Amino acid sequence: MACGGFMSAPVCFIENDEKGQLCVRKEAKDILDGLNEPVVVVSVVGLYRTGKSYLMNRLAGQQSGFALGSTIESKTKGIWMWCVPHPYKEGHTLVLLDTEGLGDVRKGDEKHDTWIFCLAVLLSSSLVYNSLGVIDNTALEKLHYVTELTENIRVKAKVGQHEDKSADFMCVFPSFVWAVRDFTLELKIGNEPITSDEYLESALTLKSGCSPQTEQYNLPRRCLRHFFAVRKCFVLPRPASPQNMRRMEELTEKDLESEFLEQANTFCCYIFDSADPKTVSGGRVITGTALGNLAEVYIEAIRSGKIPCLENAVVSLAKIQNVRAVEEALQFYMTEMLSMAQLPMRPEELSDIHKIAEKKAVEVFISMSFNDNDQIYQQELMAKIYDEYQQMCQQNQEESIKQCKAVLREVFDTLEKGVFDGSFLRSGGYRQYRDMLRHLTNDYRARTHSQIMSEEVLSKFLKEKEDIGNMILQADQSLSEAEQEKEVQRLKNEILEQRQRGLEEQNRLQKRAFKDMQRTHKEHVNQIIRQMEKEQLRMRRDNERVLEAKLREKDALLRKGLQEQASQMQRQIDRLRSEMHKEEKSKPSIVSRIMDGIGATAELILPGFVSRGLSAVSK
Known part of the structure; x- marks a missing residue:
């Protein structure tokens, strides 16, 4: 079904289980789990048998896929999903959701339809409402599901008494596109031609007055105006003759009406160009996995009888996503290190590989992580990566020690044999031993100059040979007592000098560890700040979009003479501007908190890193 992360045909995404309760189908969930890039989610809703599935097939670039049907029976059950490469946005996936037709009297479950509509709103970045004929009062009354959104969805877990709920909904709800099918009227008001968008806005004009009839008339219109900041309308004529309409899946483009094709293509181009990646509160873009x-x-909340709450959903989603983000980023880091690092190697080379692998791993984490406001999970990843890195450094040292010891045994073999058979225990034997030791030491250094632990291995070896050297010195009768004392001191000095070389070698490793940690600290902070700036930019854009919609609504109310409602709208606008100002002012403190948190983690990690490196040496 899936090919390269994408699908050759739709699958059922949300269905009813054997108990009649909504559930996510495992096949669809597994497909989304494999999509770690941002998703643009387009849902289509509307009454059954209005041609919703055909529009979605057009968006998928296919003539068939989502079931069309040619009878009065509704073909789509639940919500079906089709993931395809986004034709305009590289690195994004277009997720098309075709929903079960609303209002099928044979289902006899009005609440089921309401939840299908709510899920389409909650999951999509662009919501397409598909209807037949014209936008009139009857059409708007059939869209009564939009009036029930506030009863079935909460944005915040707790809402203040004077908070503007509509602004909250506007920030997180998708854009709204009304597709009017089989449209036959002229787009005119009076004798003046109008656009399809003006046609929609005219249909959403509120009536003045406060009678129950007026309130009933205004309710769906007010909901559309208050919940969806971006509204768009397309009017599409009948695509083919009544006879051909029964076999739409078989028709080629040449069999379709040219005017319909033109409008359908304009509709698709608008969706491709204008539908944004799916975000949740805070401007956070979600991936297929997160979707x-x-x-x-959401479905767990519905099944348990609770009202889906976006704020609570973000908290639950954050935990799921962040745990997985840490696991996958760490696994990516380990795989990269094992594939690139050929131990033993120079610390600088291993450090460079670590730098590349860590940067990519942090990018994997950032792309998958979600709402990690206090950087708890990123700090956990930072500690785990450094734990893996220090283990790799320790293995590098151990491999270097093994190779140095192998070279040492080979180089000093003749010296060891001479000591074993007593060749140096004679007059003049000490000078021969000393010269051979010096010569072989130079040979060993020449052969191990690229190994990081060569001086430490040599230091330990020479320390072990101190007593043997003194024994050979005492046995050499050709040396005077003064010469022997001088040689004893020289041996001690050489061993101390060699020990100093070993310590300098360890000092270089420690400096490398500090340098790696400083770079890691900087990389993590930069990645977080870049991500935060992207999210704040999206959040600011969402707020500005809501602000513009509120200002347009206020002007429309004033034009209709609804002064009291316009004043209420102005108060909402003032509160929204105040909140935007507070968010802008909080940015420096957030950056400071990020740096403090990551810095504290670095301070905790580094001592352990250095001490573990030194323990490898002592072994």
């Missing part, structure tokens, strides 16, 4: 988890969180 699947989000659907499960």
